[in-house]
Amino acid sequence: MAMKLALLSFFVSITVTLVGQTTEWKLAYSLPMKMNQAKLDQLNNIYTIHKGEVLKLDSYGKELNRYSNKLIGDDVHIDITNPMKVLLYSPDQMQLFTLDSRLGEMNETINFFRDGYEQISLVATSHSNGIWLYDPINFVLIRLDDKLNEDRRSLNIAQLLRLQLYPTDVIEVNDKVYLTDPAHGVFVFDIFGNYVKKVPIKGIEHLVINDGRMFFIEDQTLKTFRFVDSSIQEVPVDLGLVDFVWVNRNRIVSLNPKGINIYQAIR
Numbered sequence: 001m002a003m004k005l006a007l008l009s010f011f012v013s014i015t016v017t018l019v020g021q022t023t024e025w026k027l028a029y030s031l032p033m034k035m036n037q038a039k040l041d042q043l044n045n046i047y048t049i050h051k052g053e054v055l056k057l058d059s060y061g062k063e064l065n066r067y068s069n070k071l072i073g074d075d076v077h078i079d080i081t082n083p084m085k086v087l088l089y090s091p092d093q094m095q096l097f098t099l100d101s102r103l104g105e106m107n108e109t110i111n112f113f114r115d116g117y118e119q120i121s122l123v124a125t126s127h128s129n130g131i132w133l134y135d136p137i138n139f140v141l142i143r144l145d146d147k148l149n150e151d152r153r154s155l156n157i158a159q160l161l162r163l164q165l166y167p168t169d170v171i172e173v174n175d176k177v178y179l180t181d182p183a184h185g186v187f188v189f190d191i192f193g194n195y196v197k198k199v200p201i202k203g204i205e206h207l208v209i210n211d212g213r214m215f216f217i218e219d220q221t222l223k224t225f226r227f228v229d230s231s232i233q234e235v236p237v238d239l240g241l242v243d244f245v246w247v248n249r250n251r252i253v254s255l256n257p258k259g260i261n262i263y264q265a266i267r
Helices: 157-161
Strands: 012-017 021-031 037-040 046-050 053-057 063-068 077-079 088-089 095-099 122-126 130-135 140-144 150-153 171-174 176-183 187-190 193-199 208-210 211-220 220-227 231-234 244-247 251-256 261-267
Touching: 037 244, 037 251, 077 122, 088 122, 122 171, 130 171, 150 157, 157 193, 171 208, 208 244, 211 244
Parallel strands: none
Antiparallel strands: 012 021, 021 261, 037 046, 046 053, 053 063, 077 088, 088 095, 122 130, 130 140, 140 150, 171 176, 176 187, 187 193, 208 211, 211 220, 220 231, 244 251, 251 261
16 A cells, blocks of 8 residues: 655755765655654665554655564564665564565574574674674674574673673674664674774664764754764754654655654755
């Protein structure tokens, strides 16, 4: 069933300097959908999650595909790093579902408890069809290869950093692994799980990283952290009261109490 668009009759244009270039943003359209998450892939497709259901919408907000599984509940993580192999993970069930580009199940569901893990709280896509796991009992990052065999494991991160950790998200981008704990900041590891550094920005629950920048909301303002020089810049786009934000190269999607707003970049 195609979602009805609430197209706006006007556009809000904003000028912002990002990485040495000027970008204009316009509020393209809104969707009257109340969702828990909304993410963008590099083709501007939108993925939303609500009550055990995943919707994939095209760049205009028209429904393309739907995946329903009432067992996964609302506390579910979706990784769309590879749109051809979407990861959907339920920490409560400790089950991982892999979905194809049409949101059809690709393989048998992975049950980490059955595979011998006491607890896995986070899962993320890794290079060469691998998967990163975070074990909150032993405070370690674990990488599985394409055959789901463990091929590397970090040191105990809590002991290494002398912190009590409660990470909320993990992602691999350009041979770096990022782990965020809202109380402490974002921790950066190399591709082998070795600790590299800490980005001391607190309050980040969901990691949004592209083009060498990390996007985050602070005081209801969208900001970027540039890894190359550790500079922080504001993106003066008026998102209003938001619950969740995701950014790709040319779009911003935000969740608010009324639904979803999609902003388009104009160069």
